[in-house]
Amino acid sequence: MELKQLEYFQMTSRLKNITRAAKRLRVSQPNITVAIKKLEAELGIQLFDRSQKQLSLTPEGAVFLNRIDLALRNIQDAVLEVNDYKKLQKGTIKIGIPSMIGAFLFPKIFSSFQQKYSHLDIYLYEEGSMTIREQIERDELDFGIVILSGASSSLELLPMSKNQSVACLPLEHPLAKKKSIAISDIENENVIMLKDGSYLRNLLMQKMNNENIKANIVLESNQIETIKGLVASNVGMAFLLDFVVKDTPNIKVLPFEDPIFVDVGLAWKKDRYISKAAQSFIEFCQDTLK
Structure with missing residues (x-):
């Protein structure tokens, strides 16, 4: 049993598709297919139900995944801790940022942090707040600067600002004459929505559904x-x-x-080893808030 086999199995389980898993891991699809078949042969069980279009775990596969998630997490933490112990001067940080926050808030944080810690490599991943929070929980990202409202209890949260969700209208729109807007005002209006995975989109859709309001979504971006x-x-x-x-x-x-109102801030996973590179980013954000 090889580490790569376990990593391929884990990613395929998450994405429920070998092609997408191969793309995410930057390997060929046959490599993943062969690795999973070898793993199944060695274990003497079938890990995936392949009878449907989308792969799904068998009961045995689900049990195996739970153990593998923990084992791979411990290996990742061990590597980080050993590298820190060796006092490496190089480190990496993977941060998820929604496009709204990324374009208007993060550049100021990033430029100051890079000047102070120029030896660290930072990789940015742009997704919606809800998607980023899920990726942190799955150990795919170190941090997310996201909307914190409704976050899982498995995440550590550092609030950075409180912001208000607002409606944006063309100047000549009939509703533009109002001082505030109600959910009911959205009925049958043309709406430009953020894409799936956005907390604001999900929140607004919930409020509309609660009042049986339907809008005409003309575009998602x-x-x-x-x-x-x-x-x-x-x-x-x-x-x-x-x-x-x-x-x-x-x-x-x-x-x-x-x-x-929603809180925007830094999120990272509890109960994980925090590398010196990651700790420096947390401390920088804390100092920035002061």
């Missing part, structure tokens, strides 16, 4: 400047955080009648 341009061009309304649209020309910004 995580490109904030594109969304603002579409709003200004009268394509539809959108829902973003206040600091993103502050002083944006040709857009009317309205709060909700029942205000929606």
Whole structure:
């Protein structure tokens, strides 16, 4: 049994697809297929149910995955701890950032941190807040600068700012004359939505469903400047955080009648070894807040 076999099995289990797992791990699809078949032969069990289009774990496969997740996590922590013990001068940090936060908040943090810790390599991954939080829980990322509201108890959280979700409308939109907007006002309106995996999208969809409100979603995008341009061009309304649209020309910004506030901050997984590189980033963010 080889470490690569276990890693291939773990990633395929998460993505439920060999092709996507191969792409994520940057190996060929046959490599993963052969490795999993060898693993199954060695264990004498079938790990995946291949009768459907999407792979699913057999009961034996699910039990095996639970053990493998723990074993691989311990190996990763051991490598980090040994590298720290050797006092390596090089380190890496993998950070997930939603496009909204990435474009308007993170550059200031990153530039200051890079100046102070130029020997560290930082890799950025852009996804929605909910997706990033799941990736941290699966040990795929070290940190996320995300919306913290509703985060799992398995994550450590460092709040950095409190922000308000607002409606963004074209200046000539009939609703732009109002001082605030209600969920019911969205009924049948053209809306530009953030993509799946976004906390704000999920929150708004829940509120609309609770009131049986249906909007006409004309476009989905995580490109904030594109969304603002579409709003200004009268394509539809959108829902973003206040600091993103502050002083944006040709857009009317309205709060909700029942205000929606969210905390933005740093999230990382509890009960994991924290490398010196990662610890330096936590301490930098704490000092920045002071």
